Amino acid sequence: MNPTPIARALLACTLLLGAAAQAAAPQVRTQAPGYYRMMLGEFEITALSDGTHPFPIDTVMTHIGPEQIARDLDQAGLRAPVQGSINAFLVNTGSKLILVDAGAGSLYGDCCGKLLDHLRAAGYRPEQVDEVLLTHLHKDHAGGIMAHGAPAFPNAVVRLSQAEADYWLTPANKAAAPAFLSSFFDSAAAAVAPYGKRLQPFGAFGRIESGIEALPAPGHTPGHAMYLVQSKGRKLLIWGDIVHVSAIQLPHPDATVKYDTSEADAQATRRRLLDMAASGQLTIGAAHIAFPGLGRIRASDGAYQWLPLNYDGAPAAD
Numbered sequence: 001m002n003p004t005p006i007a008r009a010l011l012a013c014t015l016l017l018g019a020a021a022q023a024a025a026p027q028v029r030t031q032a033p034g035y036y037r038m039m040l041g042e043f044e045i046t047a048l049s050d051g052t053h054p055f056p057i058d059t060v061m062t063h064i065g066p067e068q069i070a071r072d073l074d075q076a077g078l079r080a081p082v083q084g085s086i087n088a089f090l091v092n093t094g095s096k097l098i099l100v101d102a103g104a105g106s107l108y109g110d111c112c113g114k115l116l117d118h119l120r121a122a123g124y125r126p127e128q129v130d131e132v133l134l135t136h137l138h139k140d141h142a143g144g145i146m147a148h149g150a151p152a153f154p155n156a157v158v159r160l161s162q163a164e165a166d167y168w169l170t171p172a173n174k175a176a177a178p179a180f181l182s183s184f185f186d187s188a189a190a191a192v193a194p195y196g197k198r199l200q201p202f203g204a205f206g207r208i209e210s211g212i213e214a215l216p217a218p219g220h221t222p223g224h225a226m227y228l229v230q231s232k233g234r235k236l237l238i239w240g241d242i243v244h245v246s247a248i249q250l251p252h253p254d255a256t257v258k259y260d261t262s263e264a265d266a267q268a269t270r271r272r273l274l275d276m277a278a279s280g281q282l283t284i285g286a287a288h289i290a291f292p293g294l295g296r297i298r299a300s301d302g303a304y305q306w307l308p309l310n311y312d313g314a315p316a317a318d
């Protein structure tokens, strides 16, 4: 029997109401756990997000004017404040589990400090980490080694350059530094304190482990280190704070941040590393380029471009 026109209209109303009910599902507004895996030769690399925070570009960037910043951001389709990623990298060599940088811990508030959750979601436990290698002792790289006054990685040795440890852990330097850095000295000392003798700075750059080398990258901080990871001819350079805002510092590598200890050294180091990255088959692991912060650098017309790695849903090989 065919439905009457009234029955047809009722059916249409019911369908419309059903569609409206589906559209009213509450928005969720969370992200998936922030980890991303890649293979580097025989090493497994897991990029870990500690979170993102609104990077205060207008009060932090130096050696670049507000108009140029606005043009650079516009060129990248961005507007201030830009969400800045805090990334760390876990290297499983097959015999050791090594974390490079550890995020902010509790020091940046609710935005961040997610590294431990993401490490667990990635299939590891904090007590499995053998070594934490720090690029430098700023809050958003070293804050996460400590949790509630205890080591966040209870079985790990913490390593960083001796120059970096000397600078931030010497009280006289705090007195001589600008006031806005005072809390950085305090948080650096608090982060490493629970490790006692397991804080083991290296006096000379060079080999840390088989396949992992520490290299100097001074300027942002006096003893800023980066870590070159190599396996089966593949290379990953985990470079710490060489680029803070890629939309600005890749087109304008001379743009610095007020936290740089030596702006001139920071500029020279950034240019040297961007040239090195652009000329070699080098994957970069970047602390503050959009998560997972894994990509390559291309040089073009005196500036540089970031080429993110292609997403690989089954990273059995690189």
Ligand SMILES: [Zn+2]
Pocket (backbone or CB within 6 Å): 136, 138, 220, 241, 259
């Ligand atoms: Zn820094």
